[in-house]
Amino acid sequence: MKTYRIAVIGLGQRIAHVLAAMKEVGWSLEVAGQVDPAPVGAPILADAGIPMGRNFADPATLLAAGPYDLVMIGSPNHLHLEHLRAAFAAGCPIFAEKPIVRTEAETFALARQLADVKTPPLYIGLVMRSMPIVREVIARVDAGELGTLVSMDATEHLPPEHGGYLARNWRRRQEWGGSFMLDKVCHDFDIFGRMSRARAARVASFGGRAIFHAGRVDPPTVWSDGEAAYAMRDAGWMGANDAFHSDMDVTDHQVAIVEYDSGLRLSFHSNSHVSLQERRWYVSGTHGTLLADLVRNKLMIRPGLSRAKPERIDYANRTDDNHNGADQAMALDLLAALEGRAAFPVTPQDSLEAGLTVMAIDRAQETGQMVDCAPMWAEYDAAWAPKVAEPGLIA
Structure with missing residues (x-):
């Protein structure tokens, strides 16, 4: 079974729960590195038996240490567009927590980027x-x-x-x-x-x-x-x-x-x-x-x-x-999408x-x-x- 090498930008409680669900349903994964000045999701990962990986100073250094099989974005919403753009440039598949962006202006900017630039696969956590x-x-x-x-x-x-x-x-x-x-x-x-x-x-x-x-x-x-x-x-x-x-x-x-x-x-x-x-x-x-x-x-x-x-x-x-089991179901959907077996539902x-x-x-x-x-x-x-x-x- 392939072990997925994962980078995390924003190790909050939500993204930690998603990682725990991924492991629970059978993913073989390694958090290779993460960026977060105060990772409140750390206890959740510890309970799931998932090591946090190396702590990086910023997303640029983290992404430069790639490639990764998946970049997971769990930062506060106002940082999503910035972190998405950085992950796009790195060329790795991306899972980003909802909402994808925070304002109408950010929405239009992201739509223009998705339309104009060939971006890596992007999966959104509308669980x-x-x-x-x-x-x-x-x-x-x-x-x-x-x-x-x-x-x-x-x-x-x-x-x-x-x-x-x-x-x-x-x-x-x-x-x-x-x-x-x-x-x-x-x-x-x-x-x-x-x-x-x-x-x-x-x-x-x-x-x-x-x-x-x-x-x-x-x-x-x-x-x-x-x-x-x-x-x-x-x-x-x-x-x-x-x-x-x-x-x-x-x-x-x-x-x-x-x-x-x-x-x-x-x-x-x-x-x-x-x-x-x-x-x-x-x-x-x-x-x-x-x-x-x-x-x-x-x-x-x-x-x-x-x-x-x-x-x-x-x-x-x-x-x-x-x-009610949606995190585990989404984890299976994400794995199926990465393996090319099925389209992600959203x-x-x-x-x-x-x-x-x-x-x-x-x-x-x-x-x-x-x-x-x-x-x-x-x-x-x-x-x-x-x-x-x-x-x-x-x-």
Whole structure:
């Protein structure tokens, strides 16, 4: 079996979990080197029995020590474009965590680079594409079991410890992570675009900070059993000590409505501090309805005029991180792609378009205006368009 020589740029908790999943499903791998001034993913690798490899001062020195079979990018979102460009130049296959980039300008710049320059294979960690329940949802929609998709209601509600972590972690700042919605639900909007096979046409959104802010009077900080709250995880790079008194500038709750080019209408509700956790998609079409519970890993579906009991599938395999085996499934998908046995389930284009959809939603929330997405898509498509040589120049 081939042993994959891997370089890691940004050894955070997420990329360490992906590496652990890769080993768990049978990869033979060696972390040959990594760059991170404070690698908070180190304990996760240690628990998985994966040596961290040599620590390099910067990505340039790390990549110069290649070649590698895979470069993995797990740095904060604002560094993704810089690190992607460096990895492109090194010519090695790349796995990058989502979101692929953080802003519209970065999206257009990356699209231009991907269109103009022959780049090595690029795989994006939109892990939900690998979840068995999500694959089944897409398959049922593609098979026409719901008919034409008409409307959809979706949620992403985080338990207090997860929301408190985001309020202390670098994701609390737009300059580092983008937005709450971008970092947390670009997964979902990738799937929504895939199901509808359409782009967002118009979006509106409302949100703010009503949970994690210094103005709250005596916020609760202890669980009912006396255990300290909001202390579950190391806050990592640029972490803040207090979820309520950090310099957070992203929303902690947000709602959005989206109309797709296909006619599908979507409502989305997110909240980062709930006592009844939920991630759910309720999809209604002209011929049937589907309910996917991504936390409990259960699917229910019934044709529109059926009086029989709904079909129910329980995928079990629930995990504390609610990925429910998706990390392991993605690790297998990544290995299959590198070995040329199967295409990776999500493309860089899919990731860029999901990100732009959420960025339009955030722009609507910030401005208080409905956003027409057509100009954004026109600029995006222009970035992908082949460049025509000027008259008199040899192409």
